[in-house]
Amino acid sequence: MCGIVGLFIKDKALEPRLGELTAGMLATMCERGPDSAGFAVYGASKAGEAKITLQSPEPDEDFKTLAKVIEGEIGGKVKLDVKSTHAVLLCKDDQIDAIRKAIREKFPRVRIMGVGESIEIYKEVGYPTEVAKQFDLVHMKGTHAIGHTRMATESAVTTLGAHPFSTGSDQCLVHNGSLSNHNNLRRDLKHDGMTFETANDSEVAAAYLTWRMNQGLNLGEALEKSLEDLDGFFTFVVGTKNGFGVVRDPIACKPAVLAETDQYVAFGSEFRALAGLPGIENAKVWEPEPATVYFWER
Amino acid sequence: MRAIDLEKTPLRELNENLHQLKDGTNETEWEVLNPRGQHAIAVGVDAPVTVTIRGPVGYYCAGMNKQATVVVHGSSGPGTAENMMSGKVIVKGDASQYAGATGRGGLLLIEGNASSRCGISMKGIDIVVKGNIGHMSAFMAQTGNLVVLGDAGDALGDSIYEAKLFVRGSVKSLGADCIEKEMRPEHHDQLSALLKKAGVNGVKTSEFKRYGSARKLYNFNIDNADAY
Numbered sequence: 273m274c275g276i277v278g279l280f281i282k283d284k285a286l287e288p289r290l291g292e293l294t295a296g297m298l299a300t301m302c303e304r305g306p307d308s309a310g311f312a313v314y315g316a317s318k319a320g321e322a323k324i325t326l327q328s329p330e331p332d333e334d335f336k337t338l339a340k341v342i343e344g345e346i347g348g349k350v351k352l353d354v355k356s357t358h359a360v361l362l363c364k365d366d367q368i369d370a371i372r373k374a375i376r377e378k379f380p381r382v383r384i385m386g387v388g389e390s391i392e393i394y395k396e397v398g399y400p401t402e403v404a405k406q407f408d409l410v411h412m413k414g415t416h417a418i419g420h421t422r423m424a425t426e427s428a429v430t431t432l433g434a435h436p437f438s439t440g441s442d443q444c445l446v447h448n449g450s451l452s453n454h455n456n457l458r459r460d461l462k463h464d465g466m467t468f469e470t471a472n473d474s475e476v477a478a479a480y481l482t483w484r485m486n487q488g489l490n491l492g493e494a495l496e497k498s499l500e501d502l503d504g505f506f507t508f509v510v511g512t513k514n515g516f517g518v519v520r521d522p523i524a525c526k527p528a529v530l531a532e533t534d535q536y537v538a539f540g541s542e543f544r545a546l547a548g549l550p551g552i553e554n555a556k557v558w559e560p561e562p563a564t565v566y567f568w569e570r
Numbered sequence: 571m572r573a574i575d576l577e578k579t580p581l582r583e584l585n586e587n588l589h590q591l592k593d594g595t596n597e598t599e600w601e602v603l604n605p606r607g608q609h610a611i612a613v614g615v616d617a618p619v620t621v622t623i624r625g626p627v628g629y630y631c632a633g634m635n636k637q638a639t640v641v642v643h644g645s646s647g648p649g650t651a652e653n654m655m656s657g658k659v660i661v662k663g664d665a666s667q668y669a670g671a672t673g674r675g676g677l678l679l680i681e682g683n684a685s686s687r688c689g690i691s692m693k694g695i696d697i698v699v700k701g702n703i704g705h706m707s708a709f710m711a712q713t714g715n716l717v718v719l720g721d722a723g724d725a726l727g728d729s730i731y732e733a734k735l736f737v738r739g740s741v742k743s744l745g746a747d748c749i750e751k752e753m754r755p756e757h758h759d760q761l762s763a764l765l766k767k768a769g770v771n772g773v774k775t776s777e778f779k780r781y782g783s784a785r786k787l788y789n790f791n792i793d794n795a796d797a798y
Contacts, residue, residue: 525667527648527666542647543606544607548606557645562686
C-alpha cells in the first residue's frame with residue numbers, strides 16, 4: 273500500500289512550520305505503511321557548504337569519533353549534528369568526495385543516506401509517528417519536505433529499504449506501487465555507472481531520474497521520460513533543491529491528491545493527509561491525472 | 571436532527587448508531603461534522619434516513635447503502651457508494667476512483683467530476699455525473715445507467731455488458747466491444763427520467779450520445795482462436 277506526503281512551501285512565513293506540518297501529515301498515513309517511515313527535508317543552505325546525512329547501526333560508537341577521524345583524513349574542519357541513528361555532517365562542498373572515501377575506509381558500516389546543499393534524509397524501520405519523533409521532525413524548518421510510510425512488497429523491511437531514496441545531490445524520490453522492469457533497468461543503469469545500495473525497485477526509479485538529470489534534463493523532463501521507460505504501478509513524488517514533482521503511471525490505481533493555495537503545494541495519498549493544513553478549506557484540491565507530470569520550481 | 575462530530579465521536583460509534591436504525595424510525599435526519607477524509611463513513615445504512623456529511627470523506631463512503639440518502643458536502647475518496655443497493659448518494663464535490671462500483675440499485679449523483687473506473691462492474695445502479703469521468707469507466711458494466719454531462723476519459727465501457735451509457739461531451743476513446751448506439755425515442759424517455767430523478771435541469775436529451783455493447787465478446791468466436 274504505502275503512504276506519501278509532500279509539502280512544497282511558496283510563502284516564506286510558513287517555512288518555520290515545515291516540520292510540524294509534515295509530521296502531522298505523516299501521522300495520518302500510518303495505516304497505509306506501518307513497517308517503516310522516512311522523510312527528506314530541504315532546509316537552509318549556504319553557498320559552498322554541503323550536508324551529508326549519515327546513518328549507522330551503532331551510532332553511539334561511530335558518531336563519537338567520526339568528526340575527528342574525518343577531519344584527520346581530509347585535513348579540514350567539519351561539523352557533525354547527531355540525531356539518533358542519523359547524523360548530518362556539515363562540510364565544504366569540495367570536500368564531499370574525500371569524505372565519501374574516508375567514510376568508506378574508516379567507517380564501513382556507516383551509510384550515506386543523502387548528499388546536497390540543503391537536503392537531509394531520515395528513515396528507519398518502525399511505526400511512522402515513532403520514526404518522526406525519533407528524529408524530531410516536528411522542529412525542522414525548510415522550504416519543502418517529502419515523507420513516506422512503507423508497507424513493503426518488493427524487498428525487505430530494512431532501514432535502507434525505507435524511502436526516500438536519494439541517488440543524486442539534493443534529489444530524493446518516494447514511491448507508492450511496484451515496478452515490474454526494475455531488474456533490467458538496474459542492469460542498464462549499472463552499465464552507465466550508477467550504483468545501487470539495495471534490491472529495491474523504488475531505488476531504481478530514483479537512480480533512473482538522477483541518470484536522466486545527469487544528461488541535462490530538468491526534473492519535469494526526466495519525469496516525462498520515466499513514463500516511457502518505467503513499467504509497473506507508481507505514484508512518485510520527487511524533490512530537488514528547488515523543485516517538487518509528482519507523476520502517476522497511466523493506469524493510476526495508486527491514490528494521489530494534490531492541493532494548492534497561495535502558501536503551498538501539498539501532496540497526500542489521501543485527503544486525510546491534507547485535512548490539517550492551513551487554509552485547506554479554500555485550497556484547490558484535485559487528483560493528478562494519469563501519465564501527467566506535475567512539477568513546481570521556485 | 572442528530573449531529574455527530576467525528577472530532578469527538580469515534581467513527582465506529584457513528585456507524586453503529588446508523589446500523590441500529592430501522593424502518594419507521596423517528597431519527598430520520600443525521601448530520602456528520604468534521605469528517606476530515608476519514609474512511610467508511612455511513613457504510614451499510616439500511617433505513618430511510620438522511621445523513622448529511624459536512625466536509626470531505628475518504629474511502630468507501632456510503633458503501634452498500636440501502637434506502638438512505640447520504641449527502642457529502644465535499645469531495646469523496648475511492649469506492650464511494652460501492653455496491654449500493656438502493657437509496658441515494660449525492661457528492662457535492664468530486665469523487666475519486668471507482669465511484670459506484672458494483673452498485674446494484676439506487677442513484678449516485680456526483681456534482682463535480684468522477685475519477686477513473688467510475689461505475690466499474692455496475693449491476694443496476696444509476697450514476698449521474700455533472701462533470702467529467704476518468705479512464706476505464708463502466709468497465710464490465712452489466713446493467714444500470716451511467717449519465718455524464720461532461721466528457722469521458724479513455725477506454726469507456728471496455729468489455730461492457732448491458733449497461734447504458736449516455737455522454738453529453740466528448741469520449742476520449744471507447745474500450746473493447748463498446749460502440750456508439752442510436753438514441754431511439756425510448757432512450758430519450760429513459761434519459762429524461764434519469765435527469766429528472768437527479769434534479770438536473772436545462773439539459774436536452776438530444777445533446778447526449780448513447781454507448782453500449784456491440785455484443786461481440788459475449789461468445790467465443792472461432793475466428794479469434796489464433797489469438798489464444
